[in-house]
Amino acid sequence: MSRLGRIAAETRAAWYGFTRRRTAVFFTFFFPVIIILIFGVLVQTGSAGGGLFAEPPGYYVAGYLAVVVLFTPLSRVGSEVARHRDGNRFEKLATTPLTRAEWLLAQTLVNVAVIGLASLLILGLILAVTDAVFTFSLLLVAYIALAVALFCGFGALLGRVADSQDGVVAASNGVAIPLLFLSETFVPPELLPEWFVPLLNLSPLTYFARGIRAATFQPPGTLATWRGNGAIVGHDPYLNLAVLAALAVVFFAIGAYALPQTD
Template sequence: MSRIRRIRAEATAGWHSFLRRRTAVFFTFFFPVILVVIFGALVRTQPTEGGLFAEPAAYYIPGYLATVVLFTPLSRVGSEVARYRDGNRFEKLATTPLTRAEWLLAQTLVNIAIIGLASLLILGLVVAITAATLPVTIELLWLIPLIVLGVILFCGVGAILGRLSDSQDGAVAASNTIALPLLFLSDTFIPLELLPTWFIPAIELSPLTYFSRGVRAVTFPAAGDTLFPSIAILAGLAGVIFAIGAYAIPQTD
């Protein structure tokens, strides 16, 4: 069996496994929808009053997309690696031609499909129930590589967390512990001017920062963020973290 066929077979199995878990399907799409409804429709932005949510509605699109680009790969891949370890499934996997990198790539492809659908839902909902507008230009297509690179990066992080955690519950807890502060402290919902000056350099250490800035450069150009430096840094980080994540996956346990 060729490499492409091995990856396709594993990705197909992973996709059907996701669809069978109805609770996972529901909350994968429900959580970001609730976030958009609460922050976008109920709290609403107040561009003239200062403080939190004082920016135009389109400014927060990166934060909404980050909910699925960040949380979904971390929890799904982290718990999947932990589940495979608990069931000694990596020992069985080691007897097949499928390599660790191919297995992680297959899981990543499944996450790209899931998060791509969720992102379309989020963008449609943001436009429908908030005052946000998207610039309908060819540059909007840059969202595709930004989302793909973000998923690749955080699937790699999820694989590392799954290796370090001692159970599925531990992997999910670790992913939430990391994801929640990153979601709000990565130039997403909180503008830099509202943060202490001493803390701003730490924002540059978050890989989600570059996803956020890249998305904002496309969806809200008025913010002044630049696309190509952000996407270049994101691509470099995605490649490195994915390679580390593939290496972290155990062959036996």
């Protein structure tokens, strides 16, 4: 069987494995919906009083998308690696032509498809229940695919170092929650201590949020309000995409290398 055939076969198996887990399917789509309903409808972003959630609603579109591209790959791929380890499946896979990189690529393709659908649901819901103004851009597709690949690699690494599926869930939440709120998603740099702002550049999710925001949201006037915050590549959507692509390659390679050949 050719490499393409092996990847296609594993992708089909991973897709069917995901769709058979109805609870996983439900919460993959339900969780971001809850986030939008809380922040977009109940909390009411764009408050004139200042403080948290005081930016225009369109500012937070990047944050809503960040929720699904961060949590879903970390938990799904990490848990899948843990299940394979518990069932000695990697030892069985080692006897087949399927390589670790091909296995991870198949998992990534499934996650790209699932998260792409979830992202469409998020964007549609934002238009339906909030007054957010944003511009659709083809760059969204590239950003989502690269971010999913990056966090699939990260999830594979967590699945390798965690000692159980419960450990993967705890580790993924321990990584995802700080990243979600410290990556220019929901908390603007202006609300953080000045000494901490340069550290935002260490988060891969920062480049996702900056790039999505630059590609889809134009605040009144110019983007000057969000400049001067120590961003290494500024707020250019293409430069942030290039950084995200480089990080995705690195994290995917690390994740593929971390996958066990035997248990």
